[in-house]
Amino acid sequence: MLFSKPEDKAQMINVQEANNLWDLAKANYLAVELMQTWENFAHDADFKAVIKTFLTDIKKDIKTLEKELKKHGIPGPDKNRAAVNTAINTEIMMDEYIAQEFFIFAQENVEQLLRAIRTTTTNDGLRALFLKFVNKAIDRLDKVVGYLKMKGWLETPPLYPQTPAEVKETIAAGGVFHLWDHLTFRYDNISQTEIFHSFAKDPEFKALLKVGLQKTLKKQAAMLEKELERLGIPLPKPPKNFAMSDSTELLDDDYMFRILLTGIQGAAAFHAQALKQSTVEDRLRKEFKKLLCEEIGYIDEMIKFGNAKGWLHPVPQYKLQ
CATH class of the missing domain: 1.20.1260.10 (Ferritin, core subunit, four-helix bundle)
Incomplete structure (x- = not known):
């Protein structure tokens, strides 16, 4: 084998x-x-x-x-x-x-x-x-x-009644929650990724974390903040800046990688729920659809990376070769 x-x-x-x-x-x-x-x-x-x-x-x-x-x-x-x-x-x-x-x-x-x-x-x-x-x-x-x-075969769920007067778009109460929930999740993702980047030892893993932080997490957080601010919805507490650790021995790269992969898989579930429930606002549904498709691609890339590094626990084979 x-x-x-x-x-x-x-x-x-x-x-x-x-x-x-x-x-x-x-x-x-x-x-x-x-x-x-x-x-x-x-x-x-x-x-x-x-x-x-x-x-x-x-x-x-x-x-x-x-x-x-x-x-x-x-x-x-x-x-x-x-x-x-x-x-x-x-x-x-x-x-x-x-x-x-x-x-x-x-x-x-x-x-x-x-x-x-x-x-x-x-x-x-x-x-x-x-x-x-x-x-x-x-x-x-x-x-x-x-x-x-x-x-006209879809019922209209409860609508959010507090949008600013200048906002002409109708948004469901559930849509507001998904925007807010996504942002709180991304704030936690940013904090976790910064911690992992501080402790990571493998240079390729460290580079992967940096790219994910800058090109995905912070970019998506900025988009979500903009959407919530436009709708007049208070933003959740932003993540704190993480101080670099002097010791990198506390967390192993393979452990951090598996936690990270689980988080990305969880993000896909977040996007899917938002997509399913965004039946009122077409524009937001398209946004959640984009996020879901991107996240699925990240899962595929992460699985390939983890297998190449030997960091994923091997699942029992269906048939021995």
Whole structure:
């Protein structure tokens, strides 16, 4: 195992990666069956076309997943029925109800793929596939929100009533919370990263921390501060400047790296929740979408860096080579 060839390592998957493949295939089989049912019940011609487009996309993903399952010798889940037909009167199910189910599926699809990316730490090729899937799922969710809003099928959550008179944008109370919550999280991230940078010994890790601090954390914090100030919302307490430590022996680089990776994975979850709940303000939803897509890319880069350094705990393999 220690001297595996690169092509052998490309075939290796850990136990959770095997489960991720099976779980995603199962979820997509169910999604196909649900969408076929929704297509049968839907009345609106435009809505039927949207469902059909998504159905075609999911079926393509299924073929890719089936190839991966076969490639790694993983027994696949039971397939859905080839077609779903019903003799029941379709008038009993309204398009608006179907749309709500469609929306919930689009949200959960993003969450499931984020979980798969977080735990796919052995096989870079498989993680790249999941990255492709999740970016498509994020786009699908964004399109679903836009379409349902156009149709008037999304209810309006509580709106924030205290925006300054010069601000013409309507924002949900939940949107205000996500901006504030993101900023408090980034302030904590800045403090932690400065501490880690002070204790880090590996020069590449030290450089990685500096780049993340300057080009991501502080940049995002500045954007969030600007948004909150524009809306007249008090800012949380900013992080203090960290004094350099004389001793760097208290914290090991590999430990700090794993804590950092967990924080980045947590940030992706923050962005995903904000994206899911930003149905009122399109501009902010686009911003949270951008943050999520960037964070997913950082997770991939960090996993590769950690594997190269030998700092990630090796997950048990699904099959020994």
